[in-house]
Amino acid sequence: MQAVTTKHHPLALTAAAAALLCAAMAQAADKPLPARPTVSDVVKASPAADWRALDPDNTLYMQTAAGRVVIELAPVFAPNHVANIKALVREHYFDGLAIIRSQDNYVVQWGDADEANPKPVKNAKTALAAEFTIPLKSDKGFTRLIETDVYAPQVGHSNGFPTARDPKAGLAWMAHCYGVIGVGRDNDADSGSGTSLYAVNGHAPRHLDRNITMVGRVVSGMPLLTTLPRGTGAMGFYEKPEQAVPIVSVKVAADVPEGERSKFEVMRTDSASFQQVVNAQRNRGGPWTKYAAGHVELCNVPIPVREQK
Amino acid sequence: MQAVTTKHHPLALTAAAAALLCAAMAQAADKPLPARPTVSDVVKASPAADWRALDPDNTLYMQTAAGRVVIELAPVFAPNHVANIKALVREHYFDGLAIIRSQDNYVVQWGDADEANPKPVKNAKTALAAEFTIPLKSDKGFTRLIETDVYAPQVGHSNGFPTARDPKAGLAWMAHCYGVIGVGRDNDADSGSGTSLYAVNGHAPRHLDRNITMVGRVVSGMPLLTTLPRGTGAMGFYEKPEQAVPIVSVKVAADVPEGERSKFEVMRTDSASFQQVVNAQRNRGGPWTKYAAGHVELCNVPIPVREQK
Numbered sequence: 001m002q003a004v005t006t007k008h009h010p011l012a013l014t015a016a017a018a019a020l021l022c023a024a025m026a027q028a029a030d031k032p033l034p035a036r037p038t039v040s041d042v043v044k045a046s047p048a049a050d051w052r053a054l055d056p057d058n059t060l061y062m063q064t065a066a067g068r069v070v071i072e073l074a075p076v077f078a079p080n081h082v083a084n085i086k087a088l089v090r091e092h093y094f095d096g097l098a099i100i101r102s103q104d105n106y107v108v109q110w111g112d113a114d115e116a117n118p119k120p121v122k123n124a125k126t127a128l129a130a131e132f133t134i135p136l137k138s139d140k141g142f143t144r145l146i147e148t149d150v151y152a153p154q155v156g157h158s159n160g161f162p163t164a165r166d167p168k169a170g171l172a173w174m175a176h177c178y179g180v181i182g183v184g185r186d187n188d189a190d191s192g193s194g195t196s197l198y199a200v201n202g203h204a205p206r207h208l209d210r211n212i213t214m215v216g217r218v219v220s221g222m223p224l225l226t227t228l229p230r231g232t233g234a235m236g237f238y239e240k241p242e243q244a245v246p247i248v249s250v251k252v253a254a255d256v257p258e259g260e261r262s263k264f265e266v267m268r269t270d271s272a273s274f275q276q277v278v279n280a281q282r283n284r285g286g287p288w289t290k291y292a293a294g295h296v297e298l299c300n301v302p303i304p305v306r307e308q309k
Numbered sequence: 310m311q312a313v314t315t316k317h318h319p320l321a322l323t324a325a326a327a328a329l330l331c332a333a334m335a336q337a338a339d340k341p342l343p344a345r346p347t348v349s350d351v352v353k354a355s356p357a358a359d360w361r362a363l364d365p366d367n368t369l370y371m372q373t374a375a376g377r378v379v380i381e382l383a384p385v386f387a388p389n390h391v392a393n394i395k396a397l398v399r400e401h402y403f404d405g406l407a408i409i410r411s412q413d414n415y416v417v418q419w420g421d422a423d424e425a426n427p428k429p430v431k432n433a434k435t436a437l438a439a440e441f442t443i444p445l446k447s448d449k450g451f452t453r454l455i456e457t458d459v460y461a462p463q464v465g466h467s468n469g470f471p472t473a474r475d476p477k478a479g480l481a482w483m484a485h486c487y488g489v490i491g492v493g494r495d496n497d498a499d500s501g502s503g504t505s506l507y508a509v510n511g512h513a514p515r516h517l518d519r520n521i522t523m524v525g526r527v528v529s530g531m532p533l534l535t536t537l538p539r540g541t542g543a544m545g546f547y548e549k550p551e552q553a554v555p556i557v558s559v560k561v562a563a564d565v566p567e568g569e570r571s572k573f574e575v576m577r578t579d580s581a582s583f584q585q586v587v588n589a590q591r592n593r594g595g596p597w598t599k600y601a602a603g604h605v606e607l608c609n610v611p612i613p614v615r616e617q618k
Contacts, residue, residue: 104532105531130599147459150456151606178511179414187596203512204606207609209600222413223413226536227536227538227539229532290441290520296459300512300514300515
């Protein structure tokens with residue numbers, strides 16, 4: 001799906017140059033690998049039953065001037081925080097606030113930049129007990145990756161989210177992969193509420209796992225967040241109010257007229273098609289690939305999303 | 310160094326709310342962890358001998374309208390490609406070409422967008438034998454991470470680059486971590502030359518390891534590449550010529566007057582300070598962290614860079 005090509009430049013070689021190259025290429029494993037289905041082949045061939053539409057009641061639309069970011073919430077992993085974020089959304093808490101932080105290869109964060117005079121919260125809660133992990137038995141629909149992981153005894157996917165678990169401790173949690181959303185907090189574990197949220201915009205900062213309540217994942221619109229200018233303040237916060245990127249509104253999809261909803265589907269991570277996706281990412285074949293990895297790391301597994309037009 | 314905080318919002322709790330929270334926080338491991346040096350503490354305390362200046366002869370400056378991207382080349386891992394890239398730079402091959410691809414969470418790529426009428430190469434080579442791996446014995450200065458890795462038997466750092474190795478096969482290679490630079494190629498393993506280069510702009514696509522000749526790493530200026538609008542064509546290529554981002558020039562630092570050079574230093578990855586950096590990333594302490602990971606994954610290890618002003 002995602003080869004790094006020279007965009008099919010025909011690079012003509014003379015016979016003499018080719019002979020020289022052949023002599024020098026002792027180490028280059030230039031044997032053709034068997035053709036294998038790519039991730040996009042699997043997506044194209046997958047049956048409708050291996051997909052699910054986003055639940056409008058657990059989908060958020062964050063609107064900026066540049067477009068709509070679509071977020072799937074994960075109530076299983078953070079029931080109280082997800083309920084509170086929806087309460088905040090429904091009292092229009094985020095409308096008129098802003099994206100206030102963009103730290104390269106780490107996170108983009110949104111909420112209230114005005115510490116001196118913060119926007120009041122009406123009905124939602126302003127602090128909640130941490131939901132860093134959940135009991136293993138609450139994490140239904142887990143499909144384990146066969147691969148090991150540096151950070152957790154087991155990793156895999158739970159209903160479309162990258163997750164990790166420790167069976168001995170009886171705990172499961174969402175992993176900090178690209179696009180996953182967490183709840184900013186102060187030093188107190190129970191100081192977060194969802195008024196400040198962030199999305200991972202770079203390599204997975206997995207050391208944050210089990211330190212943050214994770215509430216969902218961006219399923220569309222990541223480029224609207226990742227391409228924002230990096231903040232020049234400490235930790236990538238924007239230093240001047242005019243640098244912050246206004247949030248026009250955040251809405252629960254269920255509150256949006258049906259004709260205005262985005263129609264995204266996520267591949268079921270407990271489906272046969274998803275197993276094929278994982279295998280396609282483990283072992284890429286065909287004419288470009290010279291060495292198939294044979295393994296895949298949790299946050300390098302694509303979780304396919306498609307839009308019904 | 311990089312906590313995900315609410316920017317120190319004091320979130321006042323009433324005594325009653327606090328009691329409720331305490332009752333609900335059975336799972337929250339809110340014990341204070343011992344204070345530990347952070348990555349930036351280690352950087353501040355590190356002796357000068359644990360740093361090295363970039364070698365001007367193996368440093369490139371890529372200039373766009375938005376600023377300078379500083380690239381450290383890795384001749385040990387790709388001697389022929391690095392020599393050829395410097396030859397291309399010195400014949401001004403890249404000057405006036407452009408960044409032609411920006412694929413979210415994958416790579417940003419530069420070179421010649423004009424397939425029909427490509428810019429001629431004067432003295433440099435237009436194809437080279439692949440340098441996907443090197444003999445293990447050529448990889449001097451390797452410092453191994455104690456952690457396992459999904460993709461390779463051993464991983465660590467070699468003179469400032471994230472690397473992997475297979476002792477049984479006697480091979481070493483650079484790993485596709487954030488900011489690392491590879492050589493685009495066609496299906497033929499030996500079709501790359503350095504006329505088309507890319508940098509990883511998202512989560513490490515480690516499945517590309519051993520499929521590409523890796524030539525270096527961006528040590529400064531990644532935001533100039535990562536914030537570029539994503540291309541809407543296949544694989545994130547820009548579809549229209551006017552979308553491409555012009556490259557003003559690429560120069561070898563040694564060819565730039567000393568007063569115009571950037572004065573970057575990279576922490577020596579075989580130094581005691583670097584071991585402390587790795588440990589700081591493995592086990593974060595202090596008031597914010599509630600759970601220290603105890604481990605670190607290769608591409609989540611920061612490789613400190615600082616600029617002498």
